[in-house]
Amino acid sequence: xxxxxxxxxxxxNFGKKSLNHQRVMVxxxxxxxxxxxxxxxxxxxxxxxxxxxxxxxxxxDVIKTSIxxxxxxxxxxxxxxxxxxxxxxxxxSTHEKGDHLVGDYYVKFNDEYKKEVSELVQSGMAKxxxxxxxxxxxxxxxxxLYWEQGKPEVRELWNMxxxxxxxxxxxxxxxxxSDFDHTFYESNxxxxxxxxxxxxxxxxxxxxxxxxxxxxxxxxxxxxxKLVLRGDGTSVYITQDIGLAIQKFEEYHLDKSIYVIGDExxxxxxxxxxxxxxLGMNFADNIYHLSYGMVELTTxxxxxxxxxxxxxxxxxxxxxxxxxxxxxxLGKVKDFTKKELHELYETLGLGAMKxxxxxxxxxxxxxxxxEESIDFHGFTGPFVQYTYARIQSILRKxxxxxxxxxxxxxxxxxxxxxxxxIIFLEKYSIIITEAAxxxxxxxxxxxVFNLAKLYNSFYAEHSVANAETNEKxxxxxxxxxMTANIIRSGLQLLGIRxxxxx
RNA sequence: GGUCCCGUAGUUCAAUGGAUAGAAUAGAAGUUUCCUAAACUUUAGAUACAAGUUCGAUUCUUGUCGGGACUACCA
Numbered sequence: 001x002x003x004x005x006x007x008x009x010x011x012x013n014f015g016k017k018s019l020n021h022q023r024v025m026v027x028x029x030x031x032x033x034x035x036x037x038x039x040x041x042x043x044x045x046x047x048x049x050x051x052x053x054x055x056x057x058x059x060x061d062v063i064k065t066s067i068x069x070x071x072x073x074x075x076x077x078x079x080x081x082x083x084x085x086x087x088x089x090x091x092x093s094t095h096e097k098g099d100h101l102v103g104d105y106y107v108k109f110n111d112e113y114k115k116e117v118s119e120l121v122q123s124g125m126a127k128x129x130x131x132x133x134x135x136x137x138x139x140x141x142x143x144x145l146y147w148e149q150g151k152p153e154v155r156e157l158w159n160m161x162x163x164x165x166x167x168x169x170x171x172x173x174x175x176x177x178s179d180f181d182h183t184f185y186e187s188n189x190x191x192x193x194x195x196x197x198x199x200x201x202x203x204x205x206x207x208x209x210x211x212x213x214x215x216x217x218x219x220x221x222x223x224x225x226k227l228v229l230r231g232d233g234t235s236v237y238i239t240q241d242i243g244l245a246i247q248k249f250e251e252y253h254l255d256k257s258i259y260v261i262g263d264e265x266x267x268x269x270x271x272x273x274x275x276x277x278x279l280g281m282n283f284a285d286n287i288y289h290l291s292y293g294m295v296e297l298t299t300x301x302x303x304x305x306x307x308x309x310x311x312x313x314x315x316x317x318x319x320x321x322x323x324x325x326x327x328x329x330l331g332k333v334k335d336f337t338k339k340e341l342h343e344l345y346e347t348l349g350l351g352a353m354k355x356x357x358x359x360x361x362x363x364x365x366x367x368x369x370x371e372e373s374i375d376f377h378g379f380t381g382p383f384v385q386y387t388y389a390r391i392q393s394i395l396r397k398x399x400x401x402x403x404x405x406x407x408x409x410x411x412x413x414x415x416x417x418x419x420x421x422i423i424f425l426e427k428y429s430i431i432i433t434e435a436a437x438x439x440x441x442x443x444x445x446x447x448v449f450n451l452a453k454l455y456n457s458f459y460a461e462h463s464v465a466n467a468e469t470n471e472k473x474x475x476x477x478x479x480x481x482m483t484a485n486i487i488r489s490g491l492q493l494l495g496i497r498x499x500x501x502x
Numbered sequence: 503g504g505u506c507c508c509g510u511a512g513u514u515c516a517a518u519g520g521a522u523a524g525a526a527u528a529g530a531a532g533u534u535u536c537c538u539a540a541a542c543u544u545u546a547g548a549u550a551c552a553a554g555u556u557c558g559a560u561u562c563u564u565g566u567c568g569g570g571a572c573u574a575c576c577a
Contacts, residue, residue: 032577072577186577213575222505223573230575237577266506267572293507294571301570332538348540360515365508365570372513376540379515379526386540394537446516449525460533460542480537502540 001422002409002475008425009482015429015489018059025248026052028260029066029180033165034078035103035304037172037312039295039368040262043357045178046495047292048260050358050441053493058436063252067184067244070162076143078102079157080136081109091164097171097313098164107307112136172312176350177495184244190235192243196279197229205278218274226271241272242279249283256286258439263291263363290439293365295357310370320349322373323382333501344499348382351496355381358494359445379449381496384487387452388498391484394464398477407471417458421479424454428486432493441494448490455483 008014028048031037052062082089082105091098113136120130131137146154173179197214200206206216206228214229228239248257259269269289277284295302295310302309323345327333333344356374360366376382414422428447435443464480467473488498 030577069577074577211575224505227575232575234575236575240577262571263507264571296570326540330538330540332540356514363507364515367514369514375514375527377527378540380540382540383526386538390538390541397537442516446525453525456541457543459537460539463537465537501538 001414001419002412004426005422005475005478005482006409009478009485012485012489014482014485015432016057016059017429017433020059021061022255023061023063023253024052024055024256024258025063025065025252025254026055026258026260027065027067027184028052029178030261031066031068031169032074033068033070033099033102033162034074034106036097036099036168038302038304039310039312039315040302042176042312042315042353043292043295043366044260044262045173045176046354046357047362047441048290049178050444050494051258051260051290051439053495054432054436054439054441054444057432057493060436063181063254064179065182065184066180067186067189069186071147071158071187071190073140073144074106075158075162076140076147077109078106079154079161080140080143081105081112082161083157084112084136091167097168098166099168099172100311100313101168102161102165103304106304109136109140172316175316175346176354186240189244189247190240192247193235193239193241194229194243196242196246197239200228200275200279203279205275216271216275216278218271221270221274223267223271223274226275228275238268238272238275241268242275245272245276245287246281249281249286254283254286256288257283258288258290260290260292263293265289266291288439290362292362296365296367298367298369298371310368316350316353319353319374320345322376323348323352326376326382327502336501344502347497347499348376348385348502351381351385351491352376353381354494354496355384355445358441359449361442362440381491382502384448384452384491385496385498386502387455388484388487388491389500389502390459391455391480391487392500394480395477395484398465398473407474412471412475415462417454417461418476418479421454421458421483424451425479425482425486428490431490435493444490444493448487448494451483451490452487455480 026048028051029041029045031041049064052064056062082102085108086105089101091101094101096104113134116134116136117127117130120133121127125133143154147158197206200216201208201214206214208214209231211231212233213227213231215225215227217225219225226238227236228242230236245257248254261269266289269287269291273284273287273289276287297308297310299308324341327341327344327348333341336344352374357366359379374380431443431447435441458479462476464473464476467476491498
């Protein structure tokens with residue numbers, strides 16, 4: 001055991017493989033451009049990013065992508081409301097983040113819409129008719145039509161408002177460390193897939209109803225009949241998904257295409273896969289839906305229209321502020337510069353939040369209590385980060401590099417905690433493989449937490465710097481270095497940074 | 503109605519069919535002249551209910567009760 005340690009403690013890449021050369025695309029972000037990101041997006045982002053990194057660590061060639069839903073009636077709603085109520089307000093003029101500004105007008109639309117409908121109902125109109133006849137809704141539908149015709153004023157407004165939103169998203173993505181190799185836009189992909197519908201019709205996989213709409217019969221697969229093209233010949237959601245799925249495989253020569261999408265779309269993804277299989281595409285089996293459970297609040301489901309969403313930016317700010325509060329209370333880093341402090345707060349706040357969202361099985365729904373802030377003690381990111389900082393503190397104080405002091409591994413008599421630690425460190429390699437096979441970052445979060453816990457027990461029991469003998473000292477230094485390396489490496493796969501001091 | 507998912511300490515989460523069901527937090531009690539107490543140690547507390555398969559079930563099957571998702575010519 002001690003030899004294992006001596007051979008590996010300096011290897012920064014311990015546990016990582018370079019064997020599986022598969023080309024994998026992970027699509028892990030699909031925001032709408034009519035409102036800001038929320039807690040659900042964060043779970044999606046952290047999960048997808050982490051899975052991509054874990055697959056990389058196992059030697060795969062990974063392409064990270066996002067698909068932006070930048071068109072459709074919901075975008076027009078924000079646009080109409082902005083025209084009606086904003087008086088030309090921009091992010092510059094209001095000093096508001098672009099995505100939030102646009103989101104405000106989406107909310108405004110719904111308020112106005114509700115008002116108009118209730119007015120119509122009061123004047124004696126049936127609810128259903130009023131839903132359709134409300135002037136603001138009619139205007140919006142007209143705008144969508146203009147958008148599709150490419151009317152310049154509408155496209156200009158659309159471009160302008162979207163650019164605000166992208167700038168806002170970029171800020172958030174940058175802060176949380178999310179990055180993409182490629183971004184797809186639905187305004188570019190929404191016409192895709194129609195050719196395959198024609199092909200499917202010819203092959204008798206699809207059928208046409210009297211009204212001209214095209215369907216696929218999946219009753220044999222335990223699903224229903226599903227519409228793939230409207231009666232007027234326009235695409236629906238699934239039409240473009242068929243086109244995009246095929247395009248991905250053809251353009252990028254993928255071995256596997258992973259979609260990180262909520263489990264509410266289980267049915268949709270099943271249908272997509274079935275259609276592609278029926279079209280005779282041999283890669284249908286390489287489409288994988290990594291479904292994750294919705295984040296719910298203790299007060300119920302998040303609904304953006306009812307204002308019961310946990311906004312991503314607000315939550316991040318809150319976490320960073322909590323980190324600041326704890327740090328100031330403890331007063332251990334009073335000599336830090338402003339910049340260093342700022343960085344530490346971000347590292348800790350985001351670490352707490354990412355760990356919180358990644359430590360549970362992605363497939364399960366999770367419940368978030370907005371009243372209680374995310375903890376910094378116990379099974380948390382900061383706990384693991386603290387263990388790392390503690391080890392760095394030892395290394396700073398001890399003179400000489402641990403590698404410079406040698407000892408005979410066979411001569412080391414291992415104490416129970418030392419033995420447990422080495423055995424635990426050795427498991428890291430298996431853990432990474434397991435996490436990749438199951439596409440489950442929580443395996444790493446659990447591992448890294450238990451490692452930190454074990455090290456802390458060891459730390460409380462035995463002194464490193466003042467070990468019984470010089471041999472023991474260098475042995476324990478190596479033990480500490482390797483623990484720190486694995487903590488850093490494991491947290492990195494979760495998108496969490498480590499502080500040198502905290 | 504149909505299809506699918508989920509019910510584990512007060513709370514949030516663990517447990518390829520295997521030993522005494524693990525953690526964290528909240529509760530109780532301790533630990534700092536000694537490497538960072540954001541830590542450590544001790545303590546109490548749970549498999550919704552009922553049958554079945556099995557040497558053995560939190561895990562598999564069926565039923566009951568409870569929660570959720572999907573079932574749009576929305577995306």
